[in-house]
Amino acid sequence: MVPYDMPLYRPPSEGANLIIQATLGCSFNRCTFCSMYKSKHYTARPLDAVFADIDAAAADWPDARRVFLADGDALVLPTDDLLRILDKLDAAFPELARVSIYATPINLLRKSVDELAALKARKLTLLYVGLESGSADILRRIHKGATPRSMTEALDKARAANLKVSATVILGLGGRDRWQDHIDGTAALLNQAPVTFLSTLQLTLEDGVVDEFLGSFGEPFDWQDDAGILREQERLIAAIDPPAPVIFRSNHASNCLALAGNLPKDRDRLLATIAAARAGFAGLRPAFMRGL
Numbered sequence: 001m002v003p004y005d006m007p008l009y010r011p012p013s014e015g016a017n018l019i020i021q022a023t024l025g026c027s028f029n030r031c032t033f034c035s036m037y038k039s040k041h042y043t044a045r046p047l048d049a050v051f052a053d054i055d056a057a058a059a060d061w062p063d064a065r066r067v068f069l070a071d072g073d074a075l076v077l078p079t080d081d082l083l084r085i086l087d088k089l090d091a092a093f094p095e096l097a098r099v100s101i102y103a104t105p106i107n108l109l110r111k112s113v114d115e116l117a118a119l120k121a122r123k124l125t126l127l128y129v130g131l132e133s134g135s136a137d138i139l140r141r142i143h144k145g146a147t148p149r150s151m152t153e154a155l156d157k158a159r160a161a162n163l164k165v166s167a168t169v170i171l172g173l174g175g176r177d178r179w180q181d182h183i184d185g186t187a188a189l190l191n192q193a194p195v196t197f198l199s200t201l202q203l204t205l206e207d208g209v210v211d212e213f214l215g216s217f218g219e220p221f222d223w224q225d226d227a228g229i230l231r232e233q234e235r236l237i238a239a240i241d242p243p244a245p246v247i248f249r250s251n252h253a254s255n256c257l258a259l260a261g262n263l264p265k266d267r268d269r270l271l272a273t274i275a276a277a278r279a280g281f282a283g284l285r286p287a288f289m290r291g292l
């Protein structure tokens, strides 16, 4: 058994895969909407401890094929350390096919394309990146530590290294007053720096960060209701014009409407589903079934 340091988070799509904690917490930890690692101080775990976890996991699950490196932005680690962890994983799991990791735009900007390509060559093939918004104004208000330009540079680097990026965007993040800027900026970012996978979440704040989020926003925040969220989703899907297919999902538990398809191929179907929901609110997930 791997002795995890709790709380432990991973993307929903990694639910069936092995998780190894290479770091604890998030090295940035300042996004005002995010409560995930408020209880942890960022720590790079000693490599010996990470290797011990890998050995323990290999004893329990020798045929694991996919590994997710936690915690919040393990790509922050020095590239040499990541390479050693990837080599250890490859030696421990003969059937290893893919390693994935949470990454921030800052992490990506601090690595060269050659470093990223070296990680890719050792089976680190998928990065989960929280973009949240492509609006410079919203990014500043939520203290994301990134701008549309820096995020574009970061995504360009990942693409140059042939890494896949699974990006998340948070609907409702601009409230009712700034939703158009939020969505138009996000679509522009995604069109300029396309990703492989795109997921939308719906803004949900845990009690511990509500005051920080509202206080940092700089003005009264008028929450979007479901009708507003659907309008955002509709505008985003209509505006994304990717040069290569994007696998799109809004099946995270926070969403009022679950959607799945490929863009641009399924655009019309997705828009029709949203239109039906907007007309009669058909297919909406009940509020008591939503969560983070």
Ligand code: SF4
Binding pocket: 026, 027, 028, 029, 030, 031, 034, 035, 036, 037, 072, 073, 104, 130
């Ligand atoms: S970078 Fe990610 S994990 Fe870290 S505070 Fe921001 S949203 Fe949370």
